[in-house]
Amino acid sequence: MRKLALICVVMVLAFLPPPLLGEVDSALLQDSVTVDLPEPPAPPGNVTATDNPNDNGRAIRVTWELSADDTTGMKNVIGYRINRAEARDAADSLWTEASDILPSGTTEFIHSGDGEEDGPDYFAKNYDFYYRVHALTADTFSVSAVVGPVQAKDNWYNTGVTFVLLFVALFIILTVTFVRIARKGKELYIRPLAGIEAVDEAIGRATEMGKPTLYILGLGSAADIATIASFAILSRVAKKVAEYQTPLLVPCYEPFVMTVAQDTVRAAYMDAGRPDDYDEDSVYFVTSSQFAYVAGVMGTMIREKPATNFYLGMFHAESLLLAETGAMIGSIQIAGTDQIAQLPFFVVACDYTLIGEELYAASVYLSREPVLLGTIKAQDWAKAVVVGTILAGLLARLLVDLDFIKTVFEVSV
Amino acid sequence: MSVGLITSVVFIGGGVLWILVQSVKGRDVDRRWIFLFIGSTVALALLFHIRFGEKATPIVKAAFNQIENLPEGASVLIAFDYDPAMEPEVGPMADCFIRHTLARKHKLFLMTLWATGQALMTNTVEDVLKPEFPEAEYGTDYVNLGYKVGGFGVINVVLSDFRAMYPTDAHGTLLDSLPMFNKVRSLRDIDLIISIGGGTPGVKEWVLFAGNRGNIPIVGGTAAVVAPLLYPYYPRQLVGLLGGTKGAAEYESELTGNYDRFKDMDTPALRMMGPQTMAHVVVMAFIIIGNIAYFRSRKREGK
Amino acid sequence: MATGNGNRKSPSNAVKIILVIVAVVFLISWISKATTGMADSTWLNIRDGFLITFAAFLTLSIFSFLYNDNPFYKFAEHLYVGVSAAYWMCLGFWSIIVGNFVPHASKTLSTFFKVPFQEYSWFYYVAFAFGVILLMRLLPKAGWIARWPLAVIIGTTAGFNLSRYLHSDFMSQVGNTFQPLFVDWQGAGHFFSNLSLAADGQLVMSAGNWIVVVGVLCGLVYFFFSKEHKGMFGAASRLGIWILMITFGASFGYTVMGRISLLVGRITFLFDDWLSIL
C-alpha cells in the first residue's frame, strides 16, 4: 500500500511541469562561463539503474550514494534530480527530467509511468534507457556518471507477497484437512452463540403474535462476504418461517442481492415442503439509495409491525435508524455486521449482536453440517497460528531484537 | 444573562426534571418526549445564539501563549493543509491564528502542501486578513507562498532553503525582492510553525520533518478525528494542539476574551459549540436518568 | 409507540382539517418567499420560493415520523423511494452503459451518445451477453440460466477478496501488532530514573503497547469458536469482550457530536434558508 502511494506521488510529480530550479538550470547552461559561479557539490556516486521488480514493466529503480557534500563536507546539497536519455552520449538537451527534486538524504528513486502510448506518462517496455543523477545546491549542481542501458520488464511473480501465498496455502491445507476429519464423522465442538440460539425463539414469538418477520440483508453487494454469510442465515430463517407459516418480509437495497434472496427464500420454502406459500412479492427491491432505502424500511416497520427483525450483513449509518425504529415498535432484534463502526449501535440498540467474525460463523451454527464445522475448526487453527506468531515475534524482539517476524507481515503491494 | 439563555436553561432544567420524576415513579417516558426534548434543545440553542465561555484547556492555552509570548516581529509560518470537507472544522482555527499573529505584529508566512488548500488560503486572506488588517503590507508583514507539489518532501527542502522550493511567491514575485525574506533563508529561521490540517501531509509530517529535525516549535490545528492520534506528541514535539470544533471554539473564546478589537468578531466554532454542548448535556442526562430509573425499579422488584 | 395506529379507515375529518391547515401554511410560505425573493424576475422568485418551501415541507414531513407514521411521512418516503430508484438507474445507465460499454461496442451509438469511441472489444459483448442472460430470470422456465452471471460476480469477488483481505485486513494488522513492548529502552536504571506519568513518557507509551498486544490476543481468543471458554481461556475471552465494550462505548460517545452537527445543519436550513429568522 505504501509503495502504491509512493508510486502515485511519483506519478503526480512526473506529470507536473517541473518549474523548480528550472530557471537556475537553464541559466547555468546558457552562460556557461561566469566569473562568480559557486563551487558545485561533489557528484552522487555509484549510481545503479535496474528493472523495478514485481511490476508490469513500466518502472526502473535508480539508486545512488549521497554526494560527499550532502550530510558531510559543505553540507549544502538540498536535493537530487534524476535525468534519463535514450543514448549514453546524448546531448544535454536530450536528457529529460525523470523526477522532481528529491529531498537531500534520498538515495533511491523509482521512475515509473504507464502503458498509454500517447499519454504524458508513457514508459516504454523492453527499451534501452540511460540514467544519471544531479546533486543540487541552492544555486548550482553536479552530475553523476551515466549508467545503462537498462530495460523495464514484465514480471510474472510478485516476490513481495510470497508470505501471503504461503498463508493461502496453509489455510487451504488446514481447511481441507479439517473438512476431511469432519466428514469422517468426528464430533466437533462449537461454543454457544447467544444471538443464534435466540433465532428459533424469535421466530416462534412472531408466530404467536401472528406478525411478520423482517429480514434485512444490509447494503452490501451480493458478492460481499457479509452478504453471502447473510444468505446462508436467511435460508435457515426462511425455512423456519415457512414451517411456522408466518409472513416474511425481505426489502432489498441491491438488485442482485434481491435476485439471490428470492432464490434462497423460494428454495427454503421448498425444503420446508410449502412451495405454494412462497409469495414472490415478499422479497422485493426498494431502492439503491441509502437513506431512501432506510426511509422505506422504517415506514414498512411502523406499518407492518414485525415481531422479529434480523439485520445481518453490511451496514453503514442506517444501523441505528433501523435498530431504534425496531425498538420503538417492540420487535425482538438480532443484528450482525462486520462493519466495526456500526457495531456499537447494534450492540446498544438490539437484543443480540453478532460481532464481526461471528456473523460469518453463524450459518455454520444454524446448519451444523460437518463440512462447515470443519472450516470453523480450520479458522480457529489459523487464529491459533496468529496468536502463536504474535507471542513468538514479541519474544524474539525482546530477547534478541529480531525483527524478522515483523518483516514477514510487512509485505509490499 | 440573556433572555434566550434563561429560557433555554429553564426549558432544559424543567424537562430533565420532569423526565426524571416520571422515570423514578416507574412510568415509561414516551420516546416522543425524548425526541421533542433533544430537538428543541438544539433549536433553542441555535435560535438564541447560545454560546458558552469555552475556557481554554491547557493544551489550547499553550498554543495561545506560544503566539502571545513571541517577541514582536517574530516569523510565524501557517500551513493550510486541508480541503473543503475539513473546512468547517479547521477553517475557524485558521482565521483565529491569522488574527492573533497579526495583532501581535508577527511576520506571517502562508503556504500549503495540499492543492485544495490554495483556494481556501486565498479566501482566508481575502475575507479575513485584508479587511481586518488593512495596515498589514504584503511582503513586509505577510507573504503567500502558495502551493507546491511534493508533499512532505517540500518540508525537507524548505528546511534547508525556501528559495530552492519557492523561487517566487504565489503571485510570481521573486522572494529576494520581498523584505520579509531578508532575514529568513530557511525554515530554521522561522520562530513558530502553525500546521492546520487533518490528513497527510499534515501536522504529523510537520512534527517529524520540521519540528524534530529543525528544532522548531509547532502548534497544530486538526480535525477531531485525527486529534487523539496527535495527543502523544504534546507537549514535547507539539507545543499546543487544537482538536476539532471544540478546540477552535476555545481559541476563539481566548481571543475574544483577551483582545478588545476581537470582541465582536465572527465566532463560527463557538456558535457551533452552543448546540453541541447543550445536546451533550441532555444526552448525558438521559443516560443518568435511565440508570436511576433502572436501579429504582430493580430495588422495587427486590422488595 | 404507545398510541395505536390501527384505524385503517379513510381519513377522518380531523386529518382533513390538518391537511388543509398544512397546505395553507405552506402556501403562505411560498407566497411570502416569492414576494421577498432577490432574483431578477418574478417568475424566478416564484420558482425559487416554491423549491425552498417544498424542501422545507419534505424536511418537516420526515421529522414528523418521530411522532408517528402519518400521511406526510408516507408522502415524502414514497416520493423519495421512487425518485431515488430512478436516480440511480439513470446514473448507472449514463456512467456505465454509456460510459463503459458504448465506447467499446459501437461507433454509431458512440456518436449518438456523444462519447468518444475507443475500440471494439469482444470482451464487452460477453459482459453484455451475461447481462442479458441475467434478465432471463423474468422468464419462468429459463430462470436458472440467470445464475451464470451471478456465478461470475461471486466467483470473481471471492477470489479477489481472498488474497487482498488476507493481505490488508489480516497480515498487515498482525504485522502492526509487533510494537516494542519497552519503548525506547535504555536499561532499567534509565527507566526508573525517568519514571513519569506524562502521555509521551516511557512508562505510559510502553504500558499502552502492552495493553494493545494483550487486547489483541484476548480479542482473538474471544473469537475462538471451537474451544470451550473456560478457565484461563475463558478469562482471556472475557477480557477480550471487555476491551470490545470499552471501544463500542467510546465509538458511541464519540459519534454523538457528528450526529448533532447533522441536526444543527437541518435546523439551520429551516430557520435560516426557509424562515430567515437566524
Add this chain to the structure above:
Amino acid sequence: MKRQLPLMLVFLLGAFMIIQYFVPAQASLDAYEFILDWMIIIGIFAMALGIWSLMRVSWHKIKRRSHDWQYAALTLAGLFIMVLFGFEPIGGGLKSYLWLQFYEFVMVPVLATIFSLLAFFMASAAYRAFRARSLLAAVLLGSAMVLMFRVLPLGPLSDPINELAGWILVVPNLAAKRAILIGVGLGMVATSLKVILGIERSYLGRD
C-alpha cells in the same frame, strides 16, 4: 447442469483472481481490469431487475387497491418523472435542469433529514439502552460518558478527561479494532475459500 456450471464458473474465476494477485505483469493487470468492467456492466442489468420488482410490487398494490395504494402510485410517478428527466437530454448526459432541481430540492433535503434523525435516535438509545444491567454494560456506558464529557467546557477538569478520552481512542480502541479486523480478515478468507471450493452454495438456491 443447472448448478454444476455456475459452481465451475465460480471456481475458475475465483482461482484466476487469486493467482492474478501474485502476478504483476501487464497481461494480468489487463485481465483484471476487464473483469472488473464486466462486473460493473453485468451489475447494471441487475438494476433493471430491481426496478422491475419495485414496479411490480407497486402495481400489485394499486391493482388490488390495497391499503395506502395511493402512495404506491406516488412512488411510480416519482420513478417515471425522474427517469423522464434522466433521459430527456439524450446525448448530453445528466445535465437536465429539472433532473438537477429534483436532486437538489427533493433528494438532498430528505436524505439530510433522515440522516439527522440519528441525533434523535442517539438520544432515545441513550435513555433506553444505556443501563448498567451488568458490569459489561457499565463499562460500555462509562467509556461513552467519558467521550461525551470531553465536549463540555469543564475548565480544569477538561484536560485529564481529554487525555483519558484520547487514550481510550488510541489504546483499547486500537486493540479491539485490530482483533476484530484480524478475525474478520480470517473469516473473509475462510468464506471466500468455501465459496470458491463450492462448500458454501446457499446463494445458488436449489433445483
